[in-house]
Amino acid sequence: MDALLLSRLQFAFTIAYHIIFPSFTIGLASFLVVLEAVWLATGRQAFLNLYRFWLKIFALSFGMGVVSGVVMSYEFGTNWSAFSARTAPVLGPLLAFEVLTAFFLEASFLGVMLFGWKKVGRKLHFTATAIVAFGTLVSAFWIISANSWMQHPVSFTIDPRGRMIAVDWLKVIFNPTFPSRYVHMVLAAYLTTALVVGAASAFQLLRDNKQPESKIALRMAIGMFAVVAPLQLIVGDISGKIAEQVQPAKIAAVEGLWDSRTEQPFHILAWPDRNIQGNRWDISVPKLDTEAHVDGLKAFPRADQPPAALIFYTFRIMVGLGLAMIGLGVWGLIAWRFGGPERSKLYLLAATAMGPAGFVAVICGWITAEVGRQPYIVYGVMRTAEAVSPIRAGQAAASLTGFLTIYAIVFSVGVLYILRLMAEGPAAVLVEPHGTPSAPGSPLGQGLDGASS
Numbered sequence: 001m002d003a004l005l006l007s008r009l010q011f012a013f014t015i016a017y018h019i020i021f022p023s024f025t026i027g028l029a030s031f032l033v034v035l036e037a038v039w040l041a042t043g044r045q046a047f048l049n050l051y052r053f054w055l056k057i058f059a060l061s062f063g064m065g066v067v068s069g070v071v072m073s074y075e076f077g078t079n080w081s082a083f084s085a086r087t088a089p090v091l092g093p094l095l096a097f098e099v100l101t102a103f104f105l106e107a108s109f110l111g112v113m114l115f116g117w118k119k120v121g122r123k124l125h126f127t128a129t130a131i132v133a134f135g136t137l138v139s140a141f142w143i144i145s146a147n148s149w150m151q152h153p154v155s156f157t158i159d160p161r162g163r164m165i166a167v168d169w170l171k172v173i174f175n176p177t178f179p180s181r182y183v184h185m186v187l188a189a190y191l192t193t194a195l196v197v198g199a200a201s202a203f204q205l206l207r208d209n210k211q212p213e214s215k216i217a218l219r220m221a222i223g224m225f226a227v228v229a230p231l232q233l234i235v236g237d238i239s240g241k242i243a244e245q246v247q248p249a250k251i252a253a254v255e256g257l258w259d260s261r262t263e264q265p266f267h268i269l270a271w272p273d274r275n276i277q278g279n280r281w282d283i284s285v286p287k288l289d290t291e292a293h294v295d296g297l298k299a300f301p302r303a304d305q306p307p308a309a310l311i312f313y314t315f316r317i318m319v320g321l322g323l324a325m326i327g328l329g330v331w332g333l334i335a336w337r338f339g340g341p342e343r344s345k346l347y348l349l350a351a352t353a354m355g356p357a358g359f360v361a362v363i364c365g366w367i368t369a370e371v372g373r374q375p376y377i378v379y380g381v382m383r384t385a386e387a388v389s390p391i392r393a394g395q396a397a398a399s400l401t402g403f404l405t406i407y408a409i410v411f412s413v414g415v416l417y418i419l420r421l422m423a424e425g426p427a428a429v430l431v432e433p434h435g436t437p438s439a440p441g442s443p444l445g446q447g448l449d450g451a452s453s
Helices: 003-042 045-078 081-115 122-151 169-173 178-207 212-246 248-255 308-337 345-353 357-371 393-424
Strands: 156-158 164-166 265-273 278-286 376-378
Touching: 003 045, 003 122, 003 178, 003 357, 003 393, 045 081, 045 212, 045 393, 081 122, 081 164, 081 169, 081 376, 122 169, 122 178, 178 212, 178 308, 178 345, 178 357, 178 393, 212 248, 212 308, 248 265, 248 308, 265 308, 308 345, 308 357
Parallel strands: none
Antiparallel strands: 156 164, 265 278
């Protein structure tokens, strides 16, 4: 338990807790845009009720995401000062642009979303919602761009002081791994939100299967499962093929492959062990693609091999949950066709149980990506051991203990409060408060539940 390991554990803990909130708010902001747009177009009160219900949850999640994100920026200086000193000329501007173009945008117009009902018109309020949703996507853009450069550093030089200096900023921002990783992250956020919305709606329908708001929200979630989950599988495969070109050791570890050869089996399950440079056991099937030569982990020095066992299983958990999401979408479409998913108690139970699956898949995906590039913090350029601050193990242990304690108390209370709001359901906002805009005067259309408002 030296300072390096403790600092890695601390950052892993804080980023795992932080990523829960952006992966939810990115998708939820876009969901709010859709709800308000449909309300403006149709005048259906059910969509306004859904908007107001999920807006409260969005505001709480956004605030918790900001607080947990600020903590990590301080850790760059306290625990990873050597990394900050060498990479600041490249990563500093990218993170600064995230604050200037995204965070200020989100924070400014979030106030209009929350408190502007009596101050601005309906169209301007909708514009504020759309700007906040756009801001979340811009924020993800810069964060994934910075991380993608760390995964595959391009277009830079090293000055006499050892600092990395960008040569072509467009190549730095849009490095070859960025486009597919960005789309992959945004789709993951949409799926995460759809699973939470579907779970909360299914929970309400288990109580009363005639709630119009929950019926609408569940159908919208099913549409996201059915469309986005298969698309995510395709984008993930594209991202994996690019990673195979720039980080072959990571892909070898993900596949549990140790020997370099053309005909490689696909290991469904295995126990990779770096000590014996092989798998202690595996359950495998022949791989269909046998044309490309694949480097196994033995092709890389043992000191350059990532921890194979961890990312082997986090990758499979992520993919397994993705397949379950596809199945949930197909099942939902079939139930929709034959009477409605709210009539199937088994489906409602399954949708409720799948609520946390998106968060688990996102965390497993980030573990696969980040641990998979070890032992480098900037792949092929700077090792993680070179990036840690000159601090003692006791100092790192004290801060880690403090974070564990504070997060366990503060953020757990926040999460429990969000779950309590979800348990209350959209029915809690049916009584329209003073100052909420009335529905537009357009004719009432048919809703997703097939009934008039």
